Amino acid sequence: MRTTHEILIETRSALPALTASRERKNQALLAIADRLISEQEAILEANRADLDAARSRYGEVMLDRLKLTPERIAGMAQGVREVAALPDPEGRVLRRVTRPNGMVIEKTSVPLGVIAIIYESRPNVTSDAAVLALKSGNAVVLRGGREAFRSNYAIVQAIRKGLEDAGLPAALVGFVEDTSHESADELMRAVGYIDLLIPRGGAGLIRRCTENAKVPCIQTGTGICHIFVDETADQDMALNIIENAKASRPSVCNAEEVLLVHKNIAADFLPRLQKRLTSEREARGLVPVELRLDPAAAAIIPGTAAGEKDFDTEYLDYILAVAVVDDVDAAIAHIARHSTGHSEAILTRSDENAAKFTALVDASSVYVNVSTRFTDGGEFGLGCEMGISTQKLHARGPMGLEELNSYKYIIRGNGQIR
Amino acid sequence: MRTTHEILIETRSALPALTASRERKNQALLAIADRLISEQEAILEANRADLDAARSRYGEVMLDRLKLTPERIAGMAQGVREVAALPDPEGRVLRRVTRPNGMVIEKTSVPLGVIAIIYESRPNVTSDAAVLALKSGNAVVLRGGREAFRSNYAIVQAIRKGLEDAGLPAALVGFVEDTSHESADELMRAVGYIDLLIPRGGAGLIRRCTENAKVPCIQTGTGICHIFVDETADQDMALNIIENAKASRPSVCNAEEVLLVHKNIAADFLPRLQKRLTSEREARGLVPVELRLDPAAAAIIPGTAAGEKDFDTEYLDYILAVAVVDDVDAAIAHIARHSTGHSEAILTRSDENAAKFTALVDASSVYVNVSTRFTDGGEFGLGCEMGISTQKLHARGPMGLEELNSYKYIIRGNGQIR
Numbered sequence: 001m002r003t004t005h006e007i008l009i010e011t012r013s014a015l016p017a018l019t020a021s022r023e024r025k026n027q028a029l030l031a032i033a034d035r036l037i038s039e040q041e042a043i044l045e046a047n048r049a050d051l052d053a054a055r056s057r058y059g060e061v062m063l064d065r066l067k068l069t070p071e072r073i074a075g076m077a078q079g080v081r082e083v084a085a086l087p088d089p090e091g092r093v094l095r096r097v098t099r100p101n102g103m104v105i106e107k108t109s110v111p112l113g114v115i116a117i118i119y120e121s122r123p124n125v126t127s128d129a130a131v132l133a134l135k136s137g138n139a140v141v142l143r144g145g146r147e148a149f150r151s152n153y154a155i156v157q158a159i160r161k162g163l164e165d166a167g168l169p170a171a172l173v174g175f176v177e178d179t180s181h182e183s184a185d186e187l188m189r190a191v192g193y194i195d196l197l198i199p200r201g202g203a204g205l206i207r208r209c210t211e212n213a214k215v216p217c218i219q220t221g222t223g224i225c226h227i228f229v230d231e232t233a234d235q236d237m238a239l240n241i242i243e244n245a246k247a248s249r250p251s252v253c254n255a256e257e258v259l260l261v262h263k264n265i266a267a268d269f270l271p272r273l274q275k276r277l278t279s280e281r282e283a284r285g286l287v288p289v290e291l292r293l294d295p296a297a298a299a300i301i302p303g304t305a306a307g308e309k310d311f312d313t314e315y316l317d318y319i320l321a322v323a324v325v326d327d328v329d330a331a332i333a334h335i336a337r338h339s340t341g342h343s344e345a346i347l348t349r350s351d352e353n354a355a356k357f358t359a360l361v362d363a364s365s366v367y368v369n370v371s372t373r374f375t376d377g378g379e380f381g382l383g384c385e386m387g388i389s390t391q392k393l394h395a396r397g398p399m400g401l402e403e404l405n406s407y408k409y410i411i412r413g414n415g416q417i418r
Numbered sequence: 419m420r421t422t423h424e425i426l427i428e429t430r431s432a433l434p435a436l437t438a439s440r441e442r443k444n445q446a447l448l449a450i451a452d453r454l455i456s457e458q459e460a461i462l463e464a465n466r467a468d469l470d471a472a473r474s475r476y477g478e479v480m481l482d483r484l485k486l487t488p489e490r491i492a493g494m495a496q497g498v499r500e501v502a503a504l505p506d507p508e509g510r511v512l513r514r515v516t517r518p519n520g521m522v523i524e525k526t527s528v529p530l531g532v533i534a535i536i537y538e539s540r541p542n543v544t545s546d547a548a549v550l551a552l553k554s555g556n557a558v559v560l561r562g563g564r565e566a567f568r569s570n571y572a573i574v575q576a577i578r579k580g581l582e583d584a585g586l587p588a589a590l591v592g593f594v595e596d597t598s599h600e601s602a603d604e605l606m607r608a609v610g611y612i613d614l615l616i617p618r619g620g621a622g623l624i625r626r627c628t629e630n631a632k633v634p635c636i637q638t639g640t641g642i643c644h645i646f647v648d649e650t651a652d653q654d655m656a657l658n659i660i661e662n663a664k665a666s667r668p669s670v671c672n673a674e675e676v677l678l679v680h681k682n683i684a685a686d687f688l689p690r691l692q693k694r695l696t697s698e699r700e701a702r703g704l705v706p707v708e709l710r711l712d713p714a715a716a717a718i719i720p721g722t723a724a725g726e727k728d729f730d731t732e733y734l735d736y737i738l739a740v741a742v743v744d745d746v747d748a749a750i751a752h753i754a755r756h757s758t759g760h761s762e763a764i765l766t767r768s769d770e771n772a773a774k775f776t777a778l779v780d781a782s783s784v785y786v787n788v789s790t791r792f793t794d795g796g797e798f799g800l801g802c803e804m805g806i807s808t809q810k811l812h813a814r815g816p817m818g819l820e821e822l823n824s825y826k827y828i829i830r831g832n833g834q835i836r
Contacts (some may be wrong), residue, residue: 016754019778097799103788105798112810113780191628195810210609211632216811237833244835336434358828360437362531370521370831379836380523380827381515392530392613392824393634394812406810409798410776413788415655417662418797 001177004186008141008193011174012114015139019111022090022137024166029084029131032162033077036127039158040073046154047123054147065121066148076127076155079384083131086383089401090137103413109405111137113195116187116215117386118143120201123151129198130159130173132386136404141194143176143183153177188213196404200387203314218395220387223253223342224314225372228331228357230348231262235269237369238347239276242320245345245371246277246289251316253388254343254365254375258311258321260331266324267300274301277320289318296324311338328353332360339363341390343372364390364397422594422601425559426611429592430532433557437529440508440555442584447502447549450580451495454545457576458491464572465541472565483539484566494545494573497802501549504801507819508555521831527823529555531613534605534633535804536561538619541569547618548577548591550804554822559612561594561601571595606631614822618805621732636813638805641671641760642732643790646749646775648766649680653687655787656765657694660738663763663789664695664707669734671806672761672783672793676729676739678749684742685718692719695738707736714742729756746771750778757781759808761790782808782815 018025036043047068054066095107115138117129126142133140144152153175160170176183187197188209197217199209209217227245229238245256261269277289291303292310303322310321311334325331328346335344345367346357354368365375375397377385382400389395395403436443454461465486472484513525533556535547544560551558562570571593578588594601605615606627615635617627627635645663647656663674679687695707709721710728721740728739729752743749746764753762763785764775772786783793793815795803800818807813813821 016778099797099799103792110780214629216809218811234833240833240835248836354830360434362528363826365827365829368828368830370829370834371836373836374521374829374834375827379517381517391634393636396824397827406814408781409783409793409815410786411783411788411792412772412786415652415658416788416792417658418666418789418791 004176004178004183007174007176008190010171011139011141012193014169014171015114017169018134018137018139018172021168022088024168025088025135025137026084028163028166028168029080029135031165032127032131032159033080033084035158035162035165036073036077036080036155039154039161040070043073043151043154043158044068044070046150050148050150058147062121062147066123066151068123068151072124076124079124080127080131083135083384086135086401088135089405094407101413101416103411103416106410107407108410109402109407112404112406114139114141114193115404116141116143116190116194116197118184118187118197118199118201118205120145120205121148123148123155125200126152126155127159128384129386130156132384132401132404134172136401138195138404139172139174141174141176141187143187144179146179149179184208185212188215188217191215198387216394218387218389218399219391220389221253221342222314222340222390223255223388224257224312224338224340225254225343225345226258226260226331226335226339227256227345227347227372228260228325228328228335229262229265229269230328230346230350230353231264232349232353233265233347234349234369235265235272238269239272241345241347241369241371242273243276245373246320247281247286247318248373250318252373253314254373255316256320256372257313257315258323258338260323260325260334261297262331263296263324263326266296270297270300270322274303287318289320292319292321294323297322314340328356332357335361335363341392342388343367343375345370345372364388419595422596422604425592425594426608428589429557429559430611432587432589433532435587436552436555436557436590439586440506442586443506443553443555444502446581446584446586447498447553449583450545450549450577451498451502453576453580453583454491454495454498454573457572457579458488461491461569461572461576462486462488464568468566468568476565480539480565484541484569486541486569490542494542497542498545498549501553501802504553504819506553507823512825519831519834521829521834524828525825526828527820527825530822530824532557532559532611533822534559534561534608534612534615536602536605536615536617536619536623538563538623539566541566541573543618544570544573545577546802547804548574550802550819550822552590554819556613556822557590557592559592559594559605561605562597564597567597602626603630606633606635609633616805636805636807636817637809638807639671639760640732640758640808641673641806642675642730642756642758643672643761643763644676644678644749644753644757645674645763645765645790646678646743646746646753647680647683647687648746648764648768648771649682650767650771651680651683651765652767652787653683653690656687657690659763659765659787659789660691661694661699663791664738665699665704665736666791668736670791671732672790673734674738674790675731675733676741676756678741678743678752679715680749681714681742681744684714688715688718688740692721705736707738710737710739712741715740732758746774750775753779753781759810760806761785761793763788763790782806
């Protein structure tokens, strides 16, 4: 097994070849897409070995996330081609100014350098992350989960062949062979080798990064998303949005976890909500949503009494915490105490309350009369996404290609001194 | 003495009042400028006490940095008024898109929240940093150096009176009363209280932040700046630029520390350089520059032999390390090994070499035929500056008001679900 340190050195050393050959990036991406198809037998075989090993330890959902098929590989290749077709984020002149002394300053977007990604489960993240990094001019170090090791390794081999087909060094995509906690910790400390570390995984991984990382790091994904139903809300719209935000795909980070209802409509709205999310869903053959209720809500509808942690839990499940609040100010205050800064929504007909909510709620994405489920690079029109940042520095919300760039100032003159 | 934790809580709690009263920001800044003038007796008295205490321990340069006069306070107040006159960085719509489903997404600039600044020596940083933070919509926690404690405290009192004059909470500007290392370490660990920590000080402070900070942090200031004189350079221009970059103000981070000279012109150029920086400066009554020479340069001109560390030292003094390199590629490779990512320059008549240098050198500011001394918020036309970032995440180079903002997505619709 090659050491993580060796891989870091190799990837870093390959970076200048990419910087010097920007024009070959798209050619390389298309070659990678071709290689994913032409190498698919090797990838599927590796994936079968991962699935065999995983069968005794994981449930159906997890096995399905791990599983590759010819169709899924074709989807990965198609995704690579779509990224190739996106505009190049590098070299954009973000601002250009001629100073009184005649020098011309261009603030110009440039790649970050080497991006490392720690991720779990789904093998398609391997090609997604690699091609987003390459398209934005960065080298990448991938560190996937143990359960998908063979699949990831085979995908990386195909990617590296694609790079070589285009005359670029295979080492631009580094692959960490050690899947222990130690290798993740080593990436967190790799100052001078890694310009940005993106942890994509559970809350435990994110916390370990926040606490231990010495390299720049972007927190992603934890989403305790709130929806506040104001007293003037269109209640039919509210029921549609809440059901969509909670139950269309409960396992994702932009799903709703907490509902706040204005006290003046609670007696009217909550019974309708309870029916919509429980008996009506059952009648439609859908999984009903368990409601965890604060005392005021529990006085109106049946449900589980909310415990101390229910308003600070990312369920990722068919569970919704419900509280009654006095007004928009109380809703904003509740969100300030419990939000993870991901996605928050107000449903209202009041322009004043909408303006207050969007101004005062501190989150990556703040919605008015729209489901929180739209926080996603594709839905925002970015064409792709490397993850959803819940921090405020550098990138916030869905990170597309532009967010994988930094900038530098290029100053041209004819002898200016100060 | 109030604890740092108490101050953090107080400042954080004051933030919503600022968010809700954007329109009062400029009024507050103008009131602060007035208070700096009206409270100047108290500030000068506190400063005299600092100076008395410092006299036995510090040299003239340091005492001068510490010293306030009515003129300097007037300069501080004028600086505050100039910041008030700058455009408001908050609330800019950075991108607006209407999606096919009709929802409208606005990527909108917003303040970071609470910015903490650890700084040393000059008391004017107290008002500069506070007003830049306030103008950009942020609360601020200031932690200055021990030697300027009384001066900083008095300035903060004036600032807080100005805030109250404008009906804003004084606690928006927090002042850490503990000047020990412990309080700096506490700020580095204040997750949930601080959204951005900016260390402004020596390399030791920056390193402590990189190694220990749990809160988002921006590295500033360390500048080992290189100038490469290509074989086609205009040599008269080169002499002017080098003398300016090295000797106009050697104590600042954008001063040149290392000179690289193309081997084909070394025999001609180095003797002219040596005369310009030593005997000619002496003849003009100026401090001569000590040259630390690599073996190839030492074979051509007299000077000190460069030791192992001379190409990795930020001298901040009348000292210049000089090396002869084979060509632009060798210069770029030398800079990649030794640069701190601050400011680097090429002096050349070759468009091709200029393009290669600006593309491949990885620094905040890359110059063609211009002195490195221009890396500065004012000189770049930003109107002001909170420090110079040498990292690539979030902000790079001079940080003006825009760099003290993050953004959020505001999405408005009429019931969109996914």
